[in-house]
Amino acid sequence: MQLKTQNKTKNIHIAEVLSNKKLSDDTWKLTFKNKIIAENSKPGQFVSILCEDLLLRRPFSVANAKDDTFEIIYKIKGKGTKYLSNLKNGDFTDIIGPLGNGFDVENKKALLIGCGVGIAPIVFLSKRLEKLGIKHAFVACSQTFIDIGGHCEGQSDNASVFITEDGSAGLKGRLDKHLENIINEIKPEKIYTCGPNPAMEYISLTAEKYKIPVEVALEREFACGTGVCMGCVIQIKENGKPVNKRICKDGPVFKGSEVLW
Amino acid sequence: MVMNNLIKPDTSVKIGKLKLKNPVLTASGSFGYTNEYDEFMNTANIGAVVTKGITLNPKTGNPQPRIKEVKNGLINSIGLENIGIHEFLKKKLPILKENGIDFVINIAGENIDEYVQLAKICQANNIEAVELNLSCPNVKCGCLEFGKDEETLYKLVYEVRANFEKTLIVKLSSNVSFPEKIAKTAEKAGADAISAINTVKAMNIDINKNYKSFKSIKGGLSGGCIKPIALNFIYEIRQHIDIPIIGMGGISDFQDMLEFFAVGADAIQIGTANFTHPDLSEKLVLELNSFMRQQNYASMAELMKNLRGLN
Numbered sequence: 395m396q397l398k399t400q401n402k403t404k405n406i407h408i409a410e411v412l413s414n415k416k417l418s419d420d421t422w423k424l425t426f427k428n429k430i431i432a433e434n435s436k437p438g439q440f441v442s443i444l445c446e447d448l449l450l451r452r453p454f455s456v457a458n459a460k461d462d463t464f465e466i467i468y469k470i471k472g473k474g475t476k477y478l479s480n481l482k483n484g485d486f487t488d489i490i491g492p493l494g495n496g497f498d499v500e501n502k503k504a505l506l507i508g509c510g511v512g513i514a515p516i517v518f519l520s521k522r523l524e525k526l527g528i529k530h531a532f533v534a535c536s537q538t539f540i541d542i543g544g545h546c547e548g549q550s551d552n553a554s555v556f557i558t559e560d561g562s563a564g565l566k567g568r569l570d571k572h573l574e575n576i577i578n579e580i581k582p583e584k585i586y587t588c589g590p591n592p593a594m595e596y597i598s599l600t601a602e603k604y605k606i607p608v609e610v611a612l613e614r615e616f617a618c619g620t621g622v623c624m625g626c627v628i629q630i631k632e633n634g635k636p637v638n639k640r641i642c643k644d645g646p647v648f649k650g651s652e653v654l655w
Numbered sequence: 656m657v658m659n660n661l662i663k664p665d666t667s668v669k670i671g672k673l674k675l676k677n678p679v680l681t682a683s684g685s686f687g688y689t690n691e692y693d694e695f696m697n698t699a700n701i702g703a704v705v706t707k708g709i710t711l712n713p714k715t716g717n718p719q720p721r722i723k724e725v726k727n728g729l730i731n732s733i734g735l736e737n738i739g740i741h742e743f744l745k746k747k748l749p750i751l752k753e754n755g756i757d758f759v760i761n762i763a764g765e766n767i768d769e770y771v772q773l774a775k776i777c778q779a780n781n782i783e784a785v786e787l788n789l790s791c792p793n794v795k796c797g798c799l800e801f802g803k804d805e806e807t808l809y810k811l812v813y814e815v816r817a818n819f820e821k822t823l824i825v826k827l828s829s830n831v832s833f834p835e836k837i838a839k840t841a842e843k844a845g846a847d848a849i850s851a852i853n854t855v856k857a858m859n860i861d862i863n864k865n866y867k868s869f870k871s872i873k874g875g876l877s878g879g880c881i882k883p884i885a886l887n888f889i890y891e892i893r894q895h896i897d898i899p900i901i902g903m904g905g906i907s908d909f910q911d912m913l914e915f916f917a918v919g920a921d922a923i924q925i926g927t928a929n930f931t932h933p934d935l936s937e938k939l940v941l942e943l944n945s946f947m948r949q950q951n952y953a954s955m956a957e958l959m960k961n962l963r964g965l966n
Contacts, residue, residue, distance in 0.1 A: 405694040406934060444931065449878050450724050451931055490695075490933070617722045617729060618930040622687035622707075624736045625722035638715055638736060 407431055411485045412463060414478075418540045420470045421511060422479055429462040431489065436496030437519035438588075438611050438647040441466065442619040444488035445474040452478075453616050453642070455588065456492060457514035458521060467514040467542070493619055494646045497586050497609050499523065504530035505582035505606075507597060509569065509589025510537070515611050516588055517542055524552065531555065531580045535589070539563035553580070569593060573600055582606060588613075591655065598650030608650030612641050629654040664947035665954045666940070668702070668922050670899050671822030671847025673784045675702040675757060675922065678955060679912070679939045682903050682926035683708050683761035683786065683826075684733065688747040690754050692929070696937035703757040705850075705924060706743070708788045710762070711769050713739035723859045723872045728881065729927050730857050732874030735763055740776055748780070759824060763788035767811050774819040784822035786850055787815060805840045816845030824901065827851040829881075829888045838892035849892065850901035850924065852885045877927040879905040886918050893919030907935070909942045917962040921955075 409428035417423050431441060435456040441464075442451040452474035454466040468475050481487065497519055504523060508516030513534050523530045532554040534542065539562040556564025557572055565572050577600070587597050588611035601608045617625040621643025628645075629636040631652045639645065666677040683705045690698045698704060716736025723730045738746070740762070751758050760782055764770035770787065777785050789808065812825055825841040827834070829852040838849050854875025861870045885904025893900060902920030906912055907928040915923045925936045932938075952958040 404696070404934065448724070449727055449729060449927070449931060614719075615722060615724070617724075617731065617927075618685075618933075620691070620930075620933060622685065622691050623722070623731070623930060624707075624716060624733045625731060627716070627719075627721070627736065 405490055407489050407491075409464075409487050409489045411481045411483055411487065413483060414481050417467065417542065418536075418538060421467065421540050422470070423457065423465055423467050423542075424478060424481065425463055425465045426487065426489070427463050428489065431456075431491055432459045432462050432464045435459040435464055435492040435518075437499070437522050438496035438515050438609075439492040439494050440619075440642075440646065441489050441491030442493060442616070443474075443478070445477040448474055448477070450617055451490065451619060453493075453613070453619050455512075455515040455611065455613075455646075456518055458518050467511055467517070469511040490619070494642055495644070497611070497647050499526065499528070500584060501526075501528055502583035503581070504528060505533065505577065505580050505585045506530055507533045507535065507569070507573075507585065507587040507589070507593075509535040509587070509593040512587070512589030512593075512611070512613075513540060513542060514588070516586065519586055520552070520554075531576070531582070533557060533569075533576060534564075535569045535593070570596055573597065577601075577604055577606070585609070585650075587611070587650070594650065595653075595655040598653065598655070602651060609647050610650045610653060611646045612648060612653070613646065614641050616642050618642070664944060664952055666943055666947065668899075668955050670824065670901065670922060671784070673703075673759075673822040673847075677702045677940050677943060678916075678922035679936050679943070680705055680759070680901065680922060680924045681929060681936050682924035683788065684731075685926040685929045688738075688743065689750040689758075690756060692933050693754075695933035698937075699755045699757075700940055701757075701936045702922060702940075703759050703784070704751070705759045705786055706747070706761050707737050708735050708761045708763045709737050709740050709743050709773070710735060711740055711764065711772055713737065713742065720870075720872050721874075723874075725857075725859055725876070726880065728857075728876050728878035729930075730859050730872055730874045730876050731854065732872060740773055744776070744780055757783075759784040759786050759822075761786045761788050761826070767807075767814055770811055771814050771818055774815040778819045778821075782821065784824060785815075785819060786824040786826050787812070787846075788826055788853075789828070805836060808837060809840050809844045812841050812844035812846055822847045824848045824850050826853055827888075827892075828853045828855075829884050829904075830856050834888050834891050835895040838896050842896045842898050846898060848899040848901060848921075849896065850903065851892070852881070852888050852904045855881050855884060877905070879907055881905045882911065882914075886914060889915065889920055890918040907932070909939055909946070912939055912943070913962060916959055919963070921959070 409426035412425040457467045458465040535557040585608040617623040626641040627638040717734030762773040825846040857876035882905030899921040902915035903924035
């Protein structure tokens with residue numbers, strides 16, 4: 395038989411680990427080297443990493459991409475993330491991506507809210523907005539302080555706020571204690587967020603009160619991550635009717651007002 | 656120059672009236688409808704794509720949770736979410752044709768009449784091959800139940816056969832007491848081939864941290880952990896039927912594929928492994944070609960004969 399040859403780049407890559415750094419007790423940052431992934435990644439998109447001995451790949455939001463390197467931020471939760479935490483500089487990983495649709499970046503004064511490990515795409519988005527000169531405030535909420543590094547260095551007009559439940563940095567308490575104050579102070583024209591569903595639901599409902607559009611980056615366990623298995627579907631309001639959308643392929647970014655939480 | 660470079664192996668296999676360019680297919684539900692995996696491989700290079708299970712009317716499927724990874728396996732409870740046969744013919748069939756992709760349509764009904772209607776539609780649209788999904792464990796009526804009871808199975812396959820002239824493949828579940836009886840029934844009723852196994856009925860339990868309750872998911876188990884079940888099922892039915900068998904269940908590399916050939920499969924399907932290695936099916940085609948070249952096999956029949964120790 396005559397085999398047809400590939401006419402475009404295959405979206406499976408080998409990426410080299412450049413560093414694996416602890417950000418807090420259980421949160422880590424991995425930096426990889428791969429030019430294709432780095433050049434093509436947009437904030438909100440994810441990569442799917444093959445984790446030795448596990449049947450399924452694990453999805454992670456891209457947390458930054460620059461030149462030929464990109465980063466992910468992960469929390470050690472199960473076997474996949476445990477495997478990642480053992481990766482050392484110079485190790486090679488099998489990665490698919492970038493996958494999914496990123497945030498729809500608009501030239502509007504923005505409020506960025508990342509909760510827990512959901513901070514990953516928000517850090518990336520903040521860097522992109524800075525580059526584009528779009529004014530924004532950055533809120534990082536977590537149980538305890540996650541040292542994401544000076545992502546807003548030298549950008550005095552872009553405020554960044556930390557909210558920690560244990561008060562280890564910035565404002566103490568949960569997001570719901572502070573969100574309305576922050577909205578009133580910043581007066582954003584658009585909100586971008588990623589985090590646990592209850593947090594994103596709260597942010598979407600609050601923003602609705604202020605008539606501010608919200609984009610949320612959702613997460614759920616994926617089987618394929620490429621849109622074929624229908625394992626990750628969520629219901630979205632489309633023309634007033636609920637329809638199934640795949641988080642991995644149709645998302646992971648959706649309009650907060652359209653998600654049926 | 657070595658001798659074996661002269662041999663150009665013929666990897667083709669015949670499944671009913673269907674001649675496939677090689678024995679590597681992708682399993683229903685693990686590969687979408689058409690060329691969704693073209694960003695990872697050239698879909699036209701594999702034997703055939705078996706489409707996602709298609710019903711008469713679109714289906715929205717089951718509520719969450721739909722998937723759960725277990726040790727070397729995956730439990731799914733998708734519930735046959737699909738676009739329906741009419742949308743498939745309108746939107747997906749042209750893509751398959753334009754890209755020169757060989758395919759089998761997997762159809763599922765809630766009752767015999769629905770299967771017959773689907774068969775008639777496939778016949779009218781000159782579809783070359785249909786796989787009857789009689790074994791989906793995730794829908795309330797139909798599917799699995801048809802695959803369990805010999806009398807109903809006979810009636811169903813017979814009726815579909817009467818309305819569909821091209822290649823008819825019957826997909827069986829391993830959740831039966833007497834695999835050989837079920838397989839023979841399908842053959843007698845007019846099936847051109849058997850495909851097996853579908854996912855295995857399974858359940859996962861996550862006990863809450865306070866030990867006071869648990870979360871659960873019931874569905875169909877796939878992946879490496881079901882390979883021994885699949886191999887045994889195929890081995891058992893092979894001795895009782897003459898029609899070809901398309902084997903599947905946990906195949907994730909070349910060696911796995913050969914094991915299925917050894918127990919009697921004429922072709923194989925890749926399922927869950929597509930999720931992890933989306934280019935696997937094309938890779939297996941390439942590996943099969945070079946393996947046959949190296950080992951001086953001119954045809955699949957020769958390879959099978961050797962694997963089964965028949966010479």
